[in-house]
Amino acid sequence: MESVPLSCPACGRAHAYSPPAYPCPCGAPTAPPVLRGAPVEPITHRTWNDDWVTVRCPACGRLDQWPQPELCCPCGTVLRVPVRPPAPGDGRTGTRPAGPSHIPLPRTAPAPRPAFRAVALHGAGDALATAARYLSWLGYREVTRPPEPSPARIDLRATGLIARVDTASRPSSLRDVECLWLNALDASVGSVFFSVAGYAPDAVARADGLGMPLFVLDPAGTPRPVNGPADELLGTGP
Structure with missing residues (x-):
């Protein structure tokens, strides 16, 4: 620019x-x-x-x-630095319609995956391990945990991806989602969020707008998609 x-x-x-x-x-x-x-x-x-x-x-x-x-x-x-506000409408044919918050892009379907093997969660360590196995199952490569706790709250890394696994007892917040997104932007990678307690409604709405997949980790150890981007990731892989 x-x-x-x-x-x-x-x-x-x-x-x-x-x-x-x-x-x-x-x-x-x-x-x-x-x-x-x-x-x-x-x-x-x-x-x-x-x-x-x-x-x-x-x-x-x-x-x-x-x-x-x-x-x-x-x-x-x-x-x-002041920014010029966007016009109410600029006539672009690519402008997102007002109805759906997420429109999956057409992609080639991947080869069928075997069923994910769930393991019951008994603590934060199990949640991290399950999220790491799930990302590998989805098709991400080189899924690892940072050797030291990350001040940016990044719990898992993979090729082209960072992920957070929130094991707190309260729902993950709007700020939790935006912080992960900002860290992903800074690193020019994608992001996926896992939460044990679910998400605040405004956090889900924000993730929809950002295209960030949200998953809930149920006690049985099965990640459940929460929003459209998560459904798309589950269906097509990375």
């Missing part, structure tokens, strides 16, 4: 800024459109909502939430 000139209001330093691009679920790189000529603002207080902006994918027309563009000036001031 073409860079735009910005000026730090604290020290007056000039910058040429290009916002980072992230992959849309359709695969196209998407970057927030910077509002050229608008003044940047120093960030003195953060809220969760202020860290997100609505962006339309230029390829498929999908509207999603993306990280708010920021610039760290060498003077130490962190600047919030």
Whole structure:
């Protein structure tokens, strides 16, 4: 994306800024459109909502939430870069319809898999082991656990994937889902979420919009798909 000139209001330093691009679920790189000529603002207080902006994918027309563009000036001031809001409708034939929250893409069906062998869960270790076996069963390669606890709450890694296994007694939250998605964006990989206690309704809605598969681990040790992306992953594999 073409860079735009910005000026730090604290020290007056000039910058040429290009916002980072992230992959849309359709695969196209998407970057927030910077509002050229608008003044940047120093960030003195953060809220969760202020860290997100609505962006339309230029390829498929999908509207999603993306990280708010920021610039760290060498003077130490962190600047919030204004973004042009999307128009209500731009006439793209690829714009997602208002009804379904998830439309599976046509894919070639994989070879039939043997039935997944469930093992009853008796603790967090069993949940991690079950999620790891399940990812391998789905078709992910080189599924491993990080050698040390991850501050980013990444419990499993595979080729092209990170996963979280939430064993808490309360439903996994919207923030849990968004944190995993952000870490996956940063690493340019996919993400899958497993939860023992299920999900808050807004977490499921957000995962639908992000295309993130959600599974619940039942006590018998069988991962159950919760949303459309999980159904698609179960049906077609990675």
